[in-house]
Amino acid sequence: MAKNSPPSGGPRHVAIIMDGNGRWAQARGRPRLFGHHAGARRVREIVSACPDLGVDYLTIFAFSTENWKRTQTEVSGLMALFRRYIVKEMRDFVKEGVRVRFIGDRTRLDQPLQDLMDEAEAMTRQCTRINLTIALNYGGRDEVARATKRLAQDVANGRLDPESVDEETLPRYLDTCLLPDPDLVIRTSGEARISNFLLWQSAYAEYEFVDTLWPDFTREIFTDVLRSYGARERRFGAVTA
Numbered sequence: 001m002a003k004n005s006p007p008s009g010g011p012r013h014v015a016i017i018m019d020g021n022g023r024w025a026q027a028r029g030r031p032r033l034f035g036h037h038a039g040a041r042r043v044r045e046i047v048s049a050c051p052d053l054g055v056d057y058l059t060i061f062a063f064s065t066e067n068w069k070r071t072q073t074e075v076s077g078l079m080a081l082f083r084r085y086i087v088k089e090m091r092d093f094v095k096e097g098v099r100v101r102f103i104g105d106r107t108r109l110d111q112p113l114q115d116l117m118d119e120a121e122a123m124t125r126q127c128t129r130i131n132l133t134i135a136l137n138y139g140g141r142d143e144v145a146r147a148t149k150r151l152a153q154d155v156a157n158g159r160l161d162p163e164s165v166d167e168e169t170l171p172r173y174l175d176t177c178l179l180p181d182p183d184l185v186i187r188t189s190g191e192a193r194i195s196n197f198l199l200w201q202s203a204y205a206e207y208e209f210v211d212t213l214w215p216d217f218t219r220e221i222f223t224d225v226l227r228s229y230g231a232r233e234r235r236f237g238a239v240t241a
């Protein structure tokens, strides 16, 4: 198979928990933010690789609802990095056909960042080559709680009949209502946890826990992970003959 040809039967929606920036920086005697900056450069590379690899949707975990517990220096450094990233990448995203969306609770983010997020979504609305979703102040339980609140409001307003609620109802209220469920969730850095990421949406996803720290996660490693996914059989609870 050619190096960059799409792995056959490859995943259409890949979600990534980008872990290991801090350890990568520490191993070089540098502050944690140095690792996050290296991680941001890797995001660029992996997004660009997606169209050739047959990945239509890429969802990345950039900041969790739990990450506020980090030091003030790290949190404000990460917020500055997100602002700068959006400003810096936006024109290239439009050129490359990257449609950007954000999931998570925006209300706790500072106003300039929220404005940039809105602008990025509006600017890339017509892009169709790859769908990049950035999870920012995102937590799976928080998302389900916010969705449930809106669902309950619709019941209270008489817009939704409680008897009609089934498995298809809640996803319409989730932040990911416009996205297909992920086929593959990758976590880098060797930790085997899902850390509150896409809890509802990943019910039938495959998981890959990769030993590489996120700043070292190259396009070649990404391609190999997608290949090994292509070799697996997904049964969605059914039995094959």
Ligand code: FPP
Binding pocket: 018, 019, 020, 021, 022, 023, 024, 032, 036, 037, 039, 040, 043, 061, 062, 063, 064, 067, 081, 082, 085, 134, 189, 214
């Ligand atoms: C986890 O590594 C990483 C994060 C909490 C931040 C992820 C952010 C980036 C990759 C930066 C760029 C993203 C965008 C969208 C610009 P960690 O700090 O928990 O690493 P550790 O487990 O080694 O401490």
